């Protein structure tokens with residue numbers, strides 16, 4: 001595939017992270033790989049495909065022995081990149097891998113660009129774009145939930161789903177072609193109602209996938225969760241209790257917390273960014289004027305707001321007003337200091353009752369955070385493909401809009417062959433998503449963020 005794009009040069013990089021460690025892996029790939037290998041490991045005779053061999057690694061010019069290392073030879077096309085590729089496992093640390101890398105350059109390889117190995121793998125049809133992105137997520141991902149999604153995406157879970165959708169769009173196009181080819185038949189072979197129904201079904205399938213998008217995108221950076229409430233409501237205490245640390249300063253003097261504190265929190269493998277409020281007061285600040293502390297600069301970006309008020313008392317007007325300004329689906333009322341509540345018999349409204357001191361109610365709060373931020377993902381079967389990137393969501397939305405445009409055109413009795421241009425556009429959007437058609441700027445966006453050596 002794309003043979004005209006095959007590279008003529010051989011790229012090399014250290015594939016493992018720099019620093020102290022037992023082993024480092026270097027990798028080089030390209031048509032000159034066998035040649036480079038001969039020059040740096042002159043004593044290695046007849047390397048067998050995919051079998052590790054111990055070899056002396058020497059500088060090609062000085063002949064200096066640099067390390068004894070395990071060498072694996074992956075002839076094209078059965079390699080990560082699809083090209084002739086060699087992996088060398090040297091001793092780790094900073095110097096040895098660097099000296100071996102210099103030897104590879106002296107032997108004719110050139111430094112790889114970030115993501116260039118994976119880019120070549122894509123261009124050689126070893127991976128599709130969604131799999132390439134999954135590789136990046138496996139490397140950069142910090143939450144087990146994103147890791148799980150990436151592993152399934154590596155296994156072509158999302159690719160298969162999108163390809164099936166594309167095939168279904170093309171199938172609908174074929175029905176139309178058939179209807180157009182036999183216009184003179186009294187009874188059209190494919191009733192328009194059937195074409196319309198299959199388009200509607202496609203929309204439903206795209207919607208199902210798109211439902212995972214907003215939460216799927218949160219898997220990368222975490223759901224931004226902001227604590228808000230009156231001074232002394234117990235925000236910093238709850239922040240610490242949720243994180244299990246003493247990071248935020250807790251005192252009984254209102255307004256002690258000087259800055260917004262942010263920390264990451266994982267609940268059952270789902271990532272959150274928890275933000276405690278700045279106690280900074282500005283007189284012209286409406287919210288501060290209401291006596292509610294909240295990290296203002298975070299509030300508009302928040303995926304979730306926890307409004308804290310002590311248990312055992314009614315909410316005051318300011319708190320009620322503040323709550324009313326927040327979107328209900330992304331807001332949780334938390335009643336704090338439940339251990340102190342004087343009259344447990346009086347129920348002052350709803351909210352999740354917690355005590356930072358005793359830990360009571362924290363499991364329920366964690367569960368509520370999880371359901372509120374990631375409820376749609378939790379409802380998905382474990383192996384369901386998820387939409388974890390804006391790029392995916394955009395392409396799926398385009399496809400959906402085009403198919404909806406097709407249905408609308410049918411309803412307006414636009415001739416089929418014109419209406420069908422919407423289906424072509426929908427198929428195109430899905431093809432771009434998997435990378436059936438490669439566009440250079442899409443490639444740059446996907447691979448530009450990779451580390452060197454991947």
Ligand SMILES: Nc1nc2c(ncn2[C@@H]2O[C@H](COP(=O)(O)OP(=O)(O)O)[C@@H](O)[C@H]2O)c(=O)[nH]1
Pocket residue numbers: 229230231232233234235236237238249250251252254255256257336337338339340354355356357358
């Ligand atoms: N008994 C009890 N006291 C608490 C609890 N949470 C916070 N406090 C106390 O309430 C006061 C204010 O807490 P803090 O977390 O600094 O509130 P903030 O101003 O909202 O950040 C401190 O004296 C805390 O010890 C709790 O769960 N139980």
Ligand SMILES: [Mg+2]
Pocket residue numbers: 235236237249250256257
């Ligand atoms: Mg505080």
